[in-house]
Amino acid sequence: MKKTVVAHIAIMVIAVALGSLLASYLIDQQNQISVNRDKLSTAPLGGFNKFASDVQWMLFVNYAGGIDCVEKPEAEEIYKRLNAILANDPDLEIAYNIGGMMISNSDPVKSAEIFMRGAYNQNLKNNWQIPFSAGFVLDRYVTDKDDPDRLKKAEDMFRLAASRAGDNAPYITSALLKVRAKRIAEKGKWSGIQVVNDEHALLCAMFDEWRKNGGTADAAQPSDSMNIPDLKDRLLRAAQNAKASDPTNKNILDTLAKVMKVVSEDQHLCGNCLSPYAAGDKFCGQCGTAVVVFAVCPKCSAVMKGKFCSSCGSTDKTK
Numbered sequence: 001m002k003k004t005v006v007a008h009i010a011i012m013v014i015a016v017a018l019g020s021l022l023a024s025y026l027i028d029q030q031n032q033i034s035v036n037r038d039k040l041s042t043a044p045l046g047g048f049n050k051f052a053s054d055v056q057w058m059l060f061v062n063y064a065g066g067i068d069c070v071e072k073p074e075a076e077e078i079y080k081r082l083n084a085i086l087a088n089d090p091d092l093e094i095a096y097n098i099g100g101m102m103i104s105n106s107d108p109v110k111s112a113e114i115f116m117r118g119a120y121n122q123n124l125k126n127n128w129q130i131p132f133s134a135g136f137v138l139d140r141y142v143t144d145k146d147d148p149d150r151l152k153k154a155e156d157m158f159r160l161a162a163s164r165a166g167d168n169a170p171y172i173t174s175a176l177l178k179v180r181a182k183r184i185a186e187k188g189k190w191s192g193i194q195v196v197n198d199e200h201a202l203l204c205a206m207f208d209e210w211r212k213n214g215g216t217a218d219a220a221q222p223s224d225s226m227n228i229p230d231l232k233d234r235l236l237r238a239a240q241n242a243k244a245s246d247p248t249n250k251n252i253l254d255t256l257a258k259v260m261k262v263v264s265e266d267q268h269l270c271g272n273c274l275s276p277y278a279a280g281d282k283f284c285g286q287c288g289t290a291v292v293v294f295a296v297c298p299k300c301s302a303v304m305k306g307k308f309c310s311s312c313g314s315t316d317k318t319k
Contacts, residue, residue: 049088049089050088050089052088053085053086053088053089053092054089056081056084056085056088057085057092057094057095059081060078060081060082060085060095060099063077063081064078064102070102070103070105070106071106072106072107074106075102075103075106075107075110076107078099078102078103079103079107079110079114081099082095082099082100082114085099086114086117090117090121090123091121091123091124093118093124093127093130096114096115096117096118096124096130096133097118097129097130097133099114100112100114100115100118100130100133100134100137101133104137104141105141108137108138108141108142108146109142109146109147111137111141112134112137112138112141112142112147112150112153115130115131115133115134115137115157116131116134116153116157118130118134119131119134119157119160125164126164127164128160128161128162128164128165128169128172129161131157131158131160131161131164132157132158132161132165132169132172132175134153134154134157135153135154135155135156135157135158135161135175135176135179136154136175138150138151138153138154138157139151139154139175139178139179139182151179151182151183151186152183154179155176155179155180155183158172158175158176158179159176162176170229173228177202177205177206177209178202178205180205180208180209181198181201181202181204181205182201184201184204184205185198185201190204190255191204191255191258193251193254193255194251195251196246196249196251196252197245197246199238199241199242199244199245200242200245200246200249200251200252200255202238202241202242203235203238203239203241203242203252203255203256203259204255206231206234206235206238207235207255207258207259207262209228209231210231210232210235210262213228213231232262232263235259235262235263236263236269236274239256239259239260239263239274240273240274240275242255242256243256243273243274244273247272256274260274268291268292268294270284270286270287270289270291271289271291272284272287272289273286273287273289275287277291279294279295279296279303279304280293280295280296280301280302280303281293297309297311297312297314298314299312299314300312300314
């Protein structure tokens with residue numbers, strides 16, 4: 001009798017242990033299949049959360065269709081309904097896109113929160129519109145008083161959107177660079193140089209991206225950099241605009257000294273307006289400033305097309 005009781009107890013202990021191991025394994029498997037499982041509503045819906053969210057979304061659309069304008073009270077109700085919908089289906093993209101934008105004017109802080117929640121959802125990691133909308137709202141509608149870190153968050157969102165969109169949405173690049181420039185302007189200094197105006201700040205932001213890319217515009221880039229088409233040409237234009245904004249400012253000239261080592265390594269630029277000029281040119285075609293003549297015959301001053309001058313036959317001993 002005692003042996004039977006001991007055997008039963010042993011079997012029960014083993015069964016409990018195996019059940020515990022199986023439960024742990026199944027939970028791990030569920031978490032891998034549904035990464036947002038821990039974000040689902042705990043309401044007793046018997047696994048019908050997705051169906052519940054669809055019903056809630058239809059009711060939301062019906063509610064939104066009856067609103068004349070979205071003021072603060074309507075924004076509170078919309079935010080409440082969005083939270084309920086996303087609690088049952090965190091992957092419902094349309095809820096982030098439409099719901100977040102509906103309250104962007106009346107409650108931009110909550111709008112940005114909705115968009116950022118969607119941006120960091122791993123099941124929506126291929127969606128670039130949601131992080132772009134988050135960055136847009138943070139940059140345009142949220143104020144420093146509402147969130148002192150809004151520009152940093154906006155830059156993070158635009159960078160995330162750019163990494164997902166690739167070359168499909170070049171305007172994301174422009175938005176990110178402008179936000180980056182705003183952060184530099186607010187800080188007031190860049191690489192130990194005082195930032196004097198918006199054009200100067202944008203040049204600094206552009207050069208930062210150049211350095212993040214390792215000094216190239218190739219596709220192989222660090223994870224926190226962007227693929228900016230024609231980056232070197234854009235950097236030159238930013239340098240020209242910065243120089244034109246205040247031609248004699250020492251801080252801008254100090255920045256240009258750093259940038260010119262990059263943009264002038266394979267071309268000759270006018271020292272006044274930074275416009276490129278060709279072999280044999282004596283004056284800049286854009287501003288008329290005298291430039292350093294290059295690639296001409298040392299004897300007759302004709303443009304050298306090869307080792308020997310095609311006009312007088314002299315040789316360029318530097319080649």
